[in-house]
Amino acid sequence: MNHDFANETGGAPGVSHQFRLFIAGSSPRSARARANLVRVCDETVPDDYSIDVVDVQEQPDLAEEFSVLATPLVVRLAPPPSRRAVGDFTDLQRLAAAMDLYRLPQEESTT
Amino acid sequence: MNAQSTSPSTIVKVPTGHPGLDQILRGGMPIGRTTLVSGTAGSGKTIFALQFLIGGIRDHDEAAVFVTCEETPDSIRENAASLGFAIVGHEQERKWTFVDATYDPGVEEEVVGAFDFAALIARIEHAVRTTGATRVAIDSLGALMTRYEDAYTVRREMLRVSNALRTLGVTSILTNERGVEHGEIGRFGVEEYVCDNVLILRNTLDEESRRRTLEVLKMRGVDHLTGEFPVTILPNQGLVVITLEGSALNAESSTVRIHSGLEALDEMCNGGMFRDSVSLVSGATGTGKTLLVTEFIDGGASQGERSLIFSFEESRFQLFRNAAGWGRDFETLEASGALRVEAIYPEMRSLEDHLVAIMNAVDEYQPTRIAIDSLSALERISTERSFREFLIGLTSFIKHRQIAALMTATARTLLGGESLTEAHISTLTDMIMLLRYVEMGGEIRRGFAVLKLRGSTHDKRIHEFTVDGTGMNLRGPFRGVTGILSGSPQSVAEASPDLEIVAQMFDPDGGPTS
Structure with a gap:
């Protein structure tokens, strides 16, 4: 899988927001979900996030571990608590709300 | 050119793990197809799915994948264990794999835009490929789909899941809830189109008693029996579909005669009962039905036969005491292994459970005679329809096993009369005997008649009998009396000696007159 996102550092410890995006293959829906997630992150937590993209068809074990049924699915791994949203995230406002990305990152404790 | 193409009409079937259903489907379910099992809450869908997979593992060493969407794997393991299925053991052998698709209320998952079930399908595919599974069950489709609001997506994804299973080449079962017993197959209205086949499990309330049934609604390309079949759920067996074993009408009829237990009765029957006959003895309370059963069993024992008694009215102790009163030692008979008594309320x-219990006991003990005392007691606990199904199931089973059966039925009135039991069973039986009180000259006497005997001539006269410490003593026919069967016997003028002579001219043996 080509994890070709500039900000994606695969769970780097340096950032306070870590996401895992489960997608299925290279469908337009997968691409849309990725792009929308990146847009929301860039607008709310620029340079302070990482997105680990997992293709469920290549890594079904991870899908199993995270009990993933529907794709695309984004899981917020950090900060806690874990949050999840399903869909292609065409509604950016709702995605931001689901991921609790209203406030600036400094206000969130990063442990 | 390769001429080796299999005919498209040849459908390979796999046993379903439900012997009864395999009979209905004449062999099993078509391999590689998807089957929807729809039913209301408590109709046994999960158990049905479990048995389908367990049957594959046990009987054909086929690995299985169970996608659970409602109960957690732990709860499934526990429930399965109570039915005698050791899932944990199969998991260790890599024959059973869970895909846990249960809803975790601690995990909120907001829906933002369009989605699909690619992840679930990838997980199922992964489980199937790594274990080489050939059977998959999803329990249940409804629990999975109702988590998502978008009806269009849900329908599309149902189809996607079903197609994925077909592409994998696995034989699969998808269970689904329905709200009412006789309405739509499922709540999304498309379930039946998504799968190749549809089975319906019902759990209805019929005259205050629960009645479970299974019906094959649609089975593409498979000739199957139609209608609802009774189903029961038993502790160590799970769900049992009750069907008629073989076909009673195709069962070979035996011409072998057996000793009825009474020499005089054998004579009335022109040589005894038939080996595979189902006989009914009907009479009012106290006329001697259980006595006739005792004679029947004793007659078998005298020929070295094994007998099984299902007593629904009297306890084992009462049965033995009665037999002792008629000079028969059943206790010793049982100890010797020639008799088995099952006394149960x-x-x-x-x-349905009684029927399965009788079948199990017959399979286990392998008797050549069986007595059921009495059918009327069983009739008491059931609805008319269930009773009829029970009788058909029982008689066809007995005939198939070439067992001689004697069943008793209690007539409702002391004198004459007919019971509901008789009305149901008379066409299913090969022989009907009547025991009647006869009031003559201010005295109660007892009469015995063979009303019907299939495949043979028989003595049609009503004989008198007495009971003493040696059992039942059949005497000669009543003379000079008419109307015994109707319950109001009347003396008729003694036949004149001349008429007697005429009668004997047509009946030289003084015996059978048919």
């Missing part, structure tokens, strides 16, 4: 189990 009819109310202890449903009629």
